[in-house]
Amino acid sequence: MLILDNIPALLVAIPLLASAVVSLLPSARIAWGFAFFTTLICLYMAFELVGIISSTQALSYAFGGWEPPWGIVFVLDSANVYLVLLVAFVSVIATLYAYTMLAREIAVEDLPKAYAVWLLAIASLFGLAMTGDAFNLFVFLEISALSSITLIALGAGQDRRALLAAYNYLIIGAIGATFYVIGVGYLYAATGSLNLIDITDRLNELGTNQAAITGLAFMLAGIMVKAGVFPVHIWLPAAYSYAPSAVSSLLAAVATKVAIYYFARLLFGIFIDITQLVDFFLLYILMPVSVLAIFYGTIAAIYQSDFKRLFALSSIAQIGYITFAFSLNSHSGISAGFIHIINHALIKGALFMAVGIFALGIGSRATMSSMQGVGRQMPITFAGFVLAGLALIGVPLTAGFISKLYLFKAIFETGNGFYVALIALSSVLSVLYLWKIFEVMWLKEPVQPLKIDKEPASAYLPVWLMVGVIMIFGVYSGEVISSGIGAANALIGAR
Amino acid sequence: MRDNPVFKIVSKILFGPIIIYGLYVQFHGDYGPGGGFQAGVIVAAAFILYSMIYGLEEGRKLMPDWIIRSVMALGVLVFGGTGIASILLGANYLDYSPFAYKIYKAQHLGIIIVELGVGLTVFAVMLGLFNAFAGFKPHK
Amino acid sequence: MSINLIVLYWNYIIVIMLMMAGLYIIISNQNFIKKLVGLSIFQSSVFIFYISLGKVSGGTAPILTGIEDTVYSNPLPHVLILTAIVVGVATNALGLALVVRIQEAFKSIEEHKLLALKKEDGLKDIQIEDSKEDSAV
Amino acid sequence: MIELWVNVFLVSLLVIITFYIMRLRRLIGIVALSGAYSLTAAAIFVNMDAVDVAFTEAAVGSGISTILFLAALRYLPVEEAHETRYPVWSLFLCGIVGLMLIIAAFALPEFGDPNAPAHLHVAPRYIEESYPLFHIPNVVTNVLASYRGFDTLGETVVVFTAGLGVIILLTGSTLSMRFKQSATSSDNQTAKSDEETRDA
Numbered sequence: 021m022l023i024l025d026n027i028p029a030l031l032v033a034i035p036l037l038a039s040a041v042v043s044l045l046p047s048a049r050i051a052w053g054f055a056f057f058t059t060l061i062c063l064y065m066a067f068e069l070v071g072i073i074s075s076t077q078a079l080s081y082a083f084g085g086w087e088p089p090w091g092i093v094f095v096l097d098s099a100n101v102y103l104v105l106l107v108a109f110v111s112v113i114a115t116l117y118a119y120t121m122l123a124r125e126i127a128v129e130d131l132p133k134a135y136a137v138w139l140l141a142i143a144s145l146f147g148l149a150m151t152g153d154a155f156n157l158f159v160f161l162e163i164s165a166l167s168s169i170t171l172i173a174l175g176a177g178q179d180r181r182a183l184l185a186a187y188n189y190l191i192i193g194a195i196g197a198t199f200y201v202i203g204v205g206y207l208y209a210a211t212g213s214l215n216l217i218d219i220t221d222r223l224n225e226l227g228t229n230q231a232a233i234t235g236l237a238f239m240l241a242g243i244m245v246k247a248g249v250f251p252v253h254i255w256l257p258a259a260y261s262y263a264p265s266a267v268s269s270l271l272a273a274v275a276t277k278v279a280i281y282y283f284a285r286l287l288f289g290i291f292i293d294i295t296q297l298v299d300f301f302l303l304y305i306l307m308p309v310s311v312l313a314i315f316y317g318t319i320a321a322i323y324q325s326d327f328k329r330l331f332a333l334s335s336i337a338q339i340g341y342i343t344f345a346f347s348l349n350s351h352s353g354i355s356a357g358f359i360h361i362i363n364h365a366l367i368k369g370a371l372f373m374a375v376g377i378f379a380l381g382i383g384s385r386a387t388m389s390s391m392q393g394v395g396r397q398m399p400i401t402f403a404g405f406v407l408a409g410l411a412l413i414g415v416p417l418t419a420g421f422i423s424k425l426y427l428f429k430a431i432f433e434t435g436n437g438f439y440v441a442l443i444a445l446s447s448v449l450s451v452l453y454l455w456k457i458f459e460v461m462w463l464k465e466p467v468q469p470l471k472i473d474k475e476p477a478s479a480y481l482p483v484w485l486m487v488g489v490i491m492i493f494g495v496y497s498g499e500v501i502s503s504g505i506g507a508a509n510a511l512i513g514a515r
Numbered sequence: 516m517r518d519n520p521v522f523k524i525v526s527k528i529l530f531g532p533i534i535i536y537g538l539y540v541q542f543h544g545d546y547g548p549g550g551g552f553q554a555g556v557i558v559a560a561a562f563i564l565y566s567m568i569y570g571l572e573e574g575r576k577l578m579p580d581w582i583i584r585s586v587m588a589l590g591v592l593v594f595g596g597t598g599i600a601s602i603l604l605g606a607n608y609l610d611y612s613p614f615a616y617k618i619y620k621a622q623h624l625g626i627i628i629v630e631l632g633v634g635l636t637v638f639a640v641m642l643g644l645f646n647a648f649a650g651f652k653p654h655k
Numbered sequence: 656m657s658i659n660l661i662v663l664y665w666n667y668i669i670v671i672m673l674m675m676a677g678l679y680i681i682i683s684n685q686n687f688i689k690k691l692v693g694l695s696i697f698q699s700s701v702f703i704f705y706i707s708l709g710k711v712s713g714g715t716a717p718i719l720t721g722i723e724d725t726v727y728s729n730p731l732p733h734v735l736i737l738t739a740i741v742v743g744v745a746t747n748a749l750g751l752a753l754v755v756r757i758q759e760a761f762k763s764i765e766e767h768k769l770l771a772l773k774k775e776d777g778l779k780d781i782q783i784e785d786s787k788e789d790s791a792v
Numbered sequence: 793m794i795e796l797w798v799n800v801f802l803v804s805l806l807v808i809i810t811f812y813i814m815r816l817r818r819l820i821g822i823v824a825l826s827g828a829y830s831l832t833a834a835a836i837f838v839n840m841d842a843v844d845v846a847f848t849e850a851a852v853g854s855g856i857s858t859i860l861f862l863a864a865l866r867y868l869p870v871e872e873a874h875e876t877r878y879p880v881w882s883l884f885l886c887g888i889v890g891l892m893l894i895i896a897a898f899a900l901p902e903f904g905d906p907n908a909p910a911h912l913h914v915a916p917r918y919i920e921e922s923y924p925l926f927h928i929p930n931v932v933t934n935v936l937a938s939y940r941g942f943d944t945l946g947e948t949v950v951v952f953t954a955g956l957g958v959i960i961l962l963t964g965s966t967l968s969m970r971f972k973q974s975a976t977s978s979d980n981q982t983a984k985s986d987e988e989t990r991d992a
Contacts, residue, residue: 022602022603026602026608029602029608030608033599036949037592037595037596043587043588044584044585084610084941085606086939089913089914091940092940092943129965133959140952140953140956147946155943156946159947159950160946163953166950166954169957170960170961174966176967177966179776180760183756183757183760187687187753190750190753191681191750195678195694198694198697201739205705205732208708208732209708209909210899212914214731222909230896231896231897231899234893234895234899237892326780545930546718548847548930549844550844550933550936552737552852553844553848553852556851556855559856560856563859584959587956588952591949594944595945609941618926619925619927623928629937630937633947636951643958643959644748644958645856647963648755648860648863649863650963651867651963653755653759654759664902664903665800665803665903666799666800667900668894669807671894672807673803673806674890674893679814680814683883684872684876685872685876686874688819688822688864688865688868688872689819691861692823695829695830696813699830699853700806707840708900709840709910710903711841711904711911712905713906714904714906717919717930718843718930718931718932729915730918730919730932731914732910733845734935735943736845737845737947738944740845740849741950743853744852744954745951745953745954748857748860751864752864755864755867755868756961756962758869763869767877
């Protein structure tokens with residue numbers, strides 16, 4: 021009972037405390053075991069949390085027992101509880117994957133500390149997903165940024181460009197975070213509160229003014245940097261492509277998703293009072309930007325020969341799909357966005373993991389020229405990779421199909437054929453780069469023997485776990501769909 | 516500069532008072548300006564001064580790296596563990612009220628423990644940062 | 656009236672201009688250390704902005720004296736900025752560690768040179784692969 | 793009123809410091825000025841009643857931060873190249889952002905207005921409760937460690953993360969061995985290719 025009541029706090033506190041312990045452990049293996057066990061506990065707690073939310077609808081956890089506007093609260097409802105579960109699930113799989121992969125890219129002596137930072141990154145994602153306090157979010161944003169930067173920079177063991185990627189992320193991320201803080205400051209001056217729900221109430225009471233609107237705009241801008249939304253995505257491709265593969269798979273799967281969730285929460289949850297402005301922002305700014313993101317990401321991916329960079333660019337396009345769904349500003353649009361958040365996290369996680377295994381196999385970066393015929397040499401991983409790729413396009417019986425289906429459904433509701441054509445065109449374009457990869461990896465003859473004897477089971481097992489979930493969600497999609505609809509209900513009410 | 520006896524003597528004289536001042540700032544935070552952060556930085560400054568005058572190796576003998584790393588983690592454990600203790604005593608995370616019978620005593624106790632955690636981590640990290648930067652050997 | 660207004664808002668305006676000066680240094684400067692200094696100017700200015708929000712005219716520091724009718728400044732922005740200062744230093748420290756490593760690996764911390772070196776690395780990737788292909792053939 | 797004018801003076805000092813930071817080329821001078829900036833900011837904090845913040849800024853911002861910069865400068869070039877990229881565009885961008893902020897600033901409550909929403913909503917409870925209930929005169933410490941204690945935990949963790957990160961990056965083997973590794977591996981490659989050519 022003690023545990024059940026305090027799950028929201030424990031979800032953050034346990035990985036934090038575990039990371040302090042892990043950083044002191046002498047052996048890499050024990051450190052991994054400890055980290056993995058911690059993520060398993062988190063997954064269990066996340067499941068419990070889903071159970072609690074499905075019976076109580078919403079939950080507010082006050083830290084230190086201080087009630088909302090005075091203390092810090094974690095808010096849980098059907099919008100973020102599935103996100104918490106997603107983060108917990110992906111972190112378990114990614115930690116499992118890290119056992120083989122991180123050890124090959126990071127020196128053994130550094131591994132315990134690396135796992136400690138890894139746990140900090142996971143803890144901060146839980147915090148970001150749950151916090152209901154504007155300033156507390158900034159703190160978690162910074163824990164997340166610093167831990168991700170450290171992990172990305174460790175990729176310099178393989179490629180020195182990782183250092184530049186990490187530095188760029190640090191500078192751009194810090195600008196974003198500072199913009200966010202400026203926004204919070206304006207909003208605080210206008211309302212006197214830091215609690216997001218209380219801010220909404222206060223704005224309704226006092227009325228919005230220029231200061232509050234500017235505050236919101238700066239907060240959104242800061243979050244957009246973290247979420248990798250198109251014009252401010254510039255840190256993302258390099259960061260994901262030079263990070264160690266385990267790190268790319270964790271970050272690409274969930275780090276941006278959490279920021280996007282918060283972006284949606286700010287847009288639809290807080291500023292009820294200024295609907296007109298939000299409508300304007302969605303229609304005239306977010307929508308064109310999302311369409312640009314989709315086409316920029318897809319077309320740049322077609323011309324890219326480095327696999328990891330290619331998938332990072334495709335992430336920008338996929339984030340574009342999510343923000344596009346939000347910009348439709350309808351119940352079905354928001355549900356489609358949330359469904360795609362979950363599906364894309366699983367798909368992209370699986371793809372990055374598979375690419376990491378290929379790179380391990382050939383002993384150098386995975387590019388169009390170095391990967392010739394590798395699919396034939398590593399059939400088990402390649403099969404999982406192909407299935408995840410099909411899901412990315414949106415082929416029926418995969419989770420990606422469900423995302424596209426609901427996206428189209430939301431677009432049809434607007435009755436605008438132009439959008440339908442745009443999204444269909446972009447899907448066709450994404451077939452191009454995936455076909456290119458398939459052609460190189462399967463249809464060409466292998467050019468060199470593999471550097472490893474056989475595919476490591478501990479590395480492809482996580483890929484297949486992810487792919488398994490993708491396929492299950494493609495067939496039994498009820499849970500994902502209801503989570504998306506639940507999220508939309510929580511954010512804008514059951515319209 | 517390091518061989519200058521004036522620096523050596525002055526730094527030795529200052530070492531103790533700086534640490535005592537740090538402890539004062541640490542535990543007087545309830546009443547005046549100060550608290551864990553400032554105290555951690557001040558105590559770290561004493562050790563940094565020592566390292567600067569007597570050399571990094573001497574400084575590392577005074578405060579070895581493994582102690583620094585342990586104290587870093589210990590601070591987080593003390594702070595985070597306080598929250599777990601509150602949960603075990605049947606309150607919310609970081610609620611200090613079950614620590615003592617009277618609410619103000621509980622609050623004082625909680626704040627002192629928590630600030631101690633902050634101070635330990637900040638002290639160890641600041642010293643660790645200095646050692647890492649000063650002892651860095653670039654590869655040729 | 657307008658002069659009065661400007662004096663009253665002087666603090667905000669100058670602080671915002673300082674923020675933008677910091678931002679300008681970060682964006683336009685090529686040197687990685689100077690970018691970090693720009694970042695700390697940007698952040699410090701935001702801190703001053705926050706503290707200005709908490710100031711109450713005729714108020715005193717929020718350390719209770721027990722004297723009645725004392726006006727205290729708002730303690731909440733102070734708490735937030737205490738947190739933010741430490742976060743800022745943490746960011747700076749990590750950035751410095753990266754810069755030191757970048758200098759070691761690339762022998763430069765000027766952005767345009769680094770971009771050129773990065774491109775060279777990319778070309779090398781392809782060249783190595785080409786040579787491998789050749790050897791395989 | 794005197795407070796206001798002291799403030800005007802100190803803030804103007806910051807403008808001058810920033811101007812010289814932009815102009816200077818020697819990194820050590822830039823770092824020293826950035827320390828001066830922090831110290832002046834600390835003076836401003838004292839003037840605006842934020843003594844705790846001033847203490848921290850003086851110790852952390854102008855103390856430790858400057859020491860770390862100086863320690864790092866040992867491994868770096870003395871001067872910067874002093875080249876700017878897209879100066880006009882950056883200026884334009886900063887101008888737009890600044891203008892937005894300034895326009896919005898006029899909608900903020902006046903500087904020091906005791907009836908601002910920020911002073912009436914959440915903060916009064918902290919000041920009222922702190923002494924009668926908890927016997928803690930320093931409200932900032934009370935809020936920091938109790939009401940918003942979770943923020944402080946997060947902040948401690950940020951420091952911890954940065955400490956771990958710097959230690960792993962600067963003293964860890966992954967990055968230190970990198971150059972050896974790459975050197976040896978490329979040596980091997982060249983050796984191999986030499987052998988191959990000999991064989992051929």
